[in-house]
Amino acid sequence: MSFRYEIRFSGEGGQGLVLAGKIFAEAAAIYDGLNATQSQSYGPEARGGSSRSEVIVSDDEIDYPKAVSIDLLLALTQEACDRYYADVKEGGVVIVDAAAVQTIPEGNFKIFQVPIIELARQKVGKPLFANIVALGIIAGIVDVVTEDALKSAIEARVPKGTEEINLQAFQVGLQEGKKYLTSF
Amino acid sequence: MFEYEKYIRKNKFPLVWCSGCGDGIVLKALLRAIDSIGLEKENVCMVSGIGCSSRLTGYVDCNTLHTTHGRAITFATGIKMAKPELNVIVITGDGDATAIGGNHYIHAARRNIDLTVIIFNNFIYGMTGGQVSPTTPVGMLASTAPFGNMENTFNISGLAQAAGASFVARGTVYHTVMLEKLIKKAILKNGFSVVEVLSPCPTAFGRRNKSGTIIDMMNEQKDNCVTSARAERMSERELEGKTVIGELVNIDRPECSKQYRKLIERCRSGL
Amino acid sequence: MNVIRVMTGNEACAEGALAAGLSFFAGYPITPSSEIAEELAELLPCAEGVFIQMEDELASIGAVIGASLTGAKAMTATSGPGFSLMQENIGYAIMAEVPCVIVNVMRGGPSTGLPTLPSQGDVMQARWGTHGDHQIIALAPYSVIEIFDLTIRAFNLAEKYRTPVILLLDEILAHVSEKVVLSDTAVRVIIDRIIPQEAPEAYLPYRYTQNLIPPMAPFGSGYRYHVTGLAHDETGFPTNDPVEIEKLLFRLQDKIIRNRDDIVQVEEFLLEDAEIGIISYGSSARSCRHAIRQLRAQGVRVGMLRLITIWPFANVKVEKWTKNIGKWYVVEMNMGQIAREVEAAAHGDATIFGIRQINGEPINPEFICQKIKDGLNV
Numbered sequence: 001m002s003f004r005y006e007i008r009f010s011g012e013g014g015q016g017l018v019l020a021g022k023i024f025a026e027a028a029a030i031y032d033g034l035n036a037t038q039s040q041s042y043g044p045e046a047r048g049g050s051s052r053s054e055v056i057v058s059d060d061e062i063d064y065p066k067a068v069s070i071d072l073l074l075a076l077t078q079e080a081c082d083r084y085y086a087d088v089k090e091g092g093v094v095i096v097d098a099a100a101v102q103t104i105p106e107g108n109f110k111i112f113q114v115p116i117i118e119l120a121r122q123k124v125g126k127p128l129f130a131n132i133v134a135l136g137i138i139a140g141i142v143d144v145v146t147e148d149a150l151k152s153a154i155e156a157r158v159p160k161g162t163e164e165i166n167l168q169a170f171q172v173g174l175q176e177g178k179k180y181l182t183s184f
Numbered sequence: 185m186f187e188y189e190k191y192i193r194k195n196k197f198p199l200v201w202c203s204g205c206g207d208g209i210v211l212k213a214l215l216r217a218i219d220s221i222g223l224e225k226e227n228v229c230m231v232s233g234i235g236c237s238s239r240l241t242g243y244v245d246c247n248t249l250h251t252t253h254g255r256a257i258t259f260a261t262g263i264k265m266a267k268p269e270l271n272v273i274v275i276t277g278d279g280d281a282t283a284i285g286g287n288h289y290i291h292a293a294r295r296n297i298d299l300t301v302i303i304f305n306n307f308i309y310g311m312t313g314g315q316v317s318p319t320t321p322v323g324m325l326a327s328t329a330p331f332g333n334m335e336n337t338f339n340i341s342g343l344a345q346a347a348g349a350s351f352v353a354r355g356t357v358y359h360t361v362m363l364e365k366l367i368k369k370a371i372l373k374n375g376f377s378v379v380e381v382l383s384p385c386p387t388a389f390g391r392r393n394k395s396g397t398i399i400d401m402m403n404e405q406k407d408n409c410v411t412s413a414r415a416e417r418m419s420e421r422e423l424e425g426k427t428v429i430g431e432l433v434n435i436d437r438p439e440c441s442k443q444y445r446k447l448i449e450r451c452r453s454g455l
Numbered sequence: 456m457n458v459i460r461v462m463t464g465n466e467a468c469a470e471g472a473l474a475a476g477l478s479f480f481a482g483y484p485i486t487p488s489s490e491i492a493e494e495l496a497e498l499l500p501c502a503e504g505v506f507i508q509m510e511d512e513l514a515s516i517g518a519v520i521g522a523s524l525t526g527a528k529a530m531t532a533t534s535g536p537g538f539s540l541m542q543e544n545i546g547y548a549i550m551a552e553v554p555c556v557i558v559n560v561m562r563g564g565p566s567t568g569l570p571t572l573p574s575q576g577d578v579m580q581a582r583w584g585t586h587g588d589h590q591i592i593a594l595a596p597y598s599v600i601e602i603f604d605l606t607i608r609a610f611n612l613a614e615k616y617r618t619p620v621i622l623l624l625d626e627i628l629a630h631v632s633e634k635v636v637l638s639d640t641a642v643r644v645i646i647d648r649i650i651p652q653e654a655p656e657a658y659l660p661y662r663y664t665q666n667l668i669p670p671m672a673p674f675g676s677g678y679r680y681h682v683t684g685l686a687h688d689e690t691g692f693p694t695n696d697p698v699e700i701e702k703l704l705f706r707l708q709d710k711i712i713r714n715r716d717d718i719v720q721v722e723e724f725l726l727e728d729a730e731i732g733i734i735s736y737g738s739s740a741r742s743c744r745h746a747i748r749q750l751r752a753q754g755v756r757v758g759m760l761r762l763i764t765i766w767p768f769a770n771v772k773v774e775k776w777t778k779n780i781g782k783w784y785v786v787e788m789n790m791g792q793i794a795r796e797v798e799a800a801a802h803g804d805a806t807i808f809g810i811r812q813i814n815g816e817p818i819n820p821e822f823i824c825q826k827i828k829d830g831l832n833v
Contacts, residue, residue: 029634038632064745247674250683258514262521291510451501
């Protein structure tokens with residue numbers, strides 16, 4: 001039986017969520033031999049600060065390239081969390097930034113409150129790296145794309161000269177994510 | 185005796201233009217200019233839009249392209265950018281170049297692409313029956329200005345100058361020797377070159393406005409025009425009501441298709 | 456060697472064009488097509504080709520036709536509002552038989568409409584946007600890799616038949632990033648226009664050849680001839696002779712119609728045992744495939760005839776399949792532009808239903824499943 005895994009990265013413009021989505025899709029497609037699509041929202045929704053990027057990963061052909069029932073939602077703002085949690089499927093995963101998202105949604109999904117932006121600030125040096133930290137956290141919590149594939153995709157995608165610090169950001173997230181995995 | 189036949193498609197004659205029309209005089213000046221430069225017919229591409237003047241391309245034995253209304257300069261831009269070795273000459277009129285095609289005209293001047301644009305200014309839409317054009321003088325009658333034109337007019341040459349053309353000149357069909365020289369200079373100039381030619385239309389403009397015979401209309405050109413060299417020594421008051429002819433702009437600026445070739449070279453050598 | 460990449464539809468279009476031999480692009484920025492221009496602005500000078508951003512879409516198509524007349528493979532890319540502005544000179548390219556490719560990344564209309572939301576509302580505009588009786592070729596890929604392949608095919612058809620070819624994409628396909636496997640050693644079929652073999656004195660630029668497609672001499676190659684958008688005879692000069700006019704206009708129609716078999720492509724997806732058929736194209740066909748897999752898992756035998764070539768319309772295939780299957784759904788992001796063609800081709804042999812959506816959202820597969828399931832109970 002083939003699998004289809006849907007991830008939505010959400011937050012606000014400037015948090016690098018489109019890049020995070022592209023890296024995740026490239027990790028799956030180029031380095032893990034799976035199929036992947038990535039898309040982002042434009043239009044009125046993309047204004048007013050909110051940003052959304054979706055990745056579908058499958059071992060089969062991906063016909064419909066947009067999310068229909070989300071397996072994993074990453075929300076870096078309260079607004080994004082409020083808007084999208086209802087699209088998460090039963091038994092899915094919701095990862096929120098512990099500081100930005102104070103009102104925790106209720107539903108039939110596992111929720112992880114992780115200080116993503118704070119980790120980026122403290123352990124990597126800049127909140128700018130929250131997107132890559134988040135990739136590490138996702139890799140630590142769910143088993144969709146391998147760590148190695150994500151590392152390779154990060155190296156290939158990020159601006160020249162920033163590979164090391166981005167890989168460090170990934171590592172910070174990965175360690176944090178693994179903690180949460182063992183706790184449930 | 186100049187051998188026009190070398191450059192014309194004789195089987196396409198007689199000309200579509202009315203008797204007394206100035207356009208045939210421009211055609212002859214253009215052919216003499218081409219000949220005096222020594223351009224090969226194979227390397228000349230003439231592109232026209234829609235209107236009386238634009239029918240000229242059908243009569244010249246070179247690569248000729250009769251396009252849609254107002255767009256001749258856009259087709260010519262594609263030709264020049266894709267094959268810069270061609271000498272591209274645009275044949276157009278006051279309506280074609282400055283009404284429906286006005287945006288292309290100013291942008292081609294801004295780009296300073298090496299086209300020679302010959303604008304036959306007859307102050308009217310001749311082919312469609314004498315409608316008002318952007319150059320119809322205020323007060324003059326046209327089929328769509330039956331009470332006289334109320335709108336201000338375009339200064340075709342001034343427009344090209346302001347937009348950045350390398351070479352701008354104004355000529356008339358009365359001053360034929362000067363016209364040939366101006367066209368020659370325009371073709372030789374590397375950059376966007378305009379020759380605005382005042383070419384009277386006895387049928388659609390003259391008759392309606394009681395301008396007299398074509399002889400009268402040409403005499404008016406003779407009496408009313410002053411050369412740019414002479415105009416420099418005249419006061420504003422003396423110049424009132426006069427038309428300045430001759431070379432108006434002649435400057436050197438980077439040319440679009442050459443700049444692009446340089447970019448290709450840069451890319452080839454790895455920047 | 457195979458190279459695996461994740462690329463967007465717009466990137467695939469730009470790279471497909473280069474693979475086809477594109478050497479001239481003129482365009483004007485418009486969402487959601489602008490990335491095609493941006494890619495080519497960077498890639499073309501390195502391939503010794505020309506990129507130029509024109510002052511508007513009227514100028515863009517004019518420059519493309521001019522460049523093509525010198526022998527260049529030329530393209531422009533736009534979206535609905537710009538496509539509207541290009542219509543006059545698309546007609547010119549048809550009349551003067553100038554090969555070129557026009558990419559229309561469809562967005563919601565009418566007017567400025569929905570700048571960055573998908574639609575398939577320009578299907579009929581592609582067919583009849585320019586005035587006068589004419590034939591047109593339009594292709595509608597449904598995946599990123601198919602955009603790459605069909606961009607090449609668009610150039611091949613344009614060159615082969617001396618005609619403008621319209622590539623209809625939509626916002627979803629233009630912006631989605633998708634895995635593609637590109638082979639750098641694959642032998643791709645690249646068709647170039649036929650140039651005249653005879654001496655310049657003997658050249659008739661619009662000669663009635665047996666295959667109806669006159670050889671085309673590039674400007675500046677020693678063949679001096681006249682090109683016009685007016686009705687013309689074999690010499691290329693304007694004519695008012697009704698016999699000559701009819702000869703020309705019929706040839707322009709016939710060169711496309713008689714080659715339908717070569718031009719028209721469809722994909723037959725799970726139709727053999729189907730009791731219900733779907734006709735769709737472009738990104739809507741992706742929604743349909745998703746729905747078909749779900750419906751089949753629930754025991755509903757559905758299949759799809761996917762239109763790859765939109766124009767000329769796939770009459771023969773539609774006729775054949777609507778004889779075999781009695782119930783059809785035409786799924787499209789417009790108010791039934793292709794559904795009407797299907798109805799005409801079916802001659803009443805099948806019942807045709809439309810599944811339509813024009814709200815700027817992609818058609819959700821669940822919506823299609825529901826409509827078809829609702830139909831089962833009737």
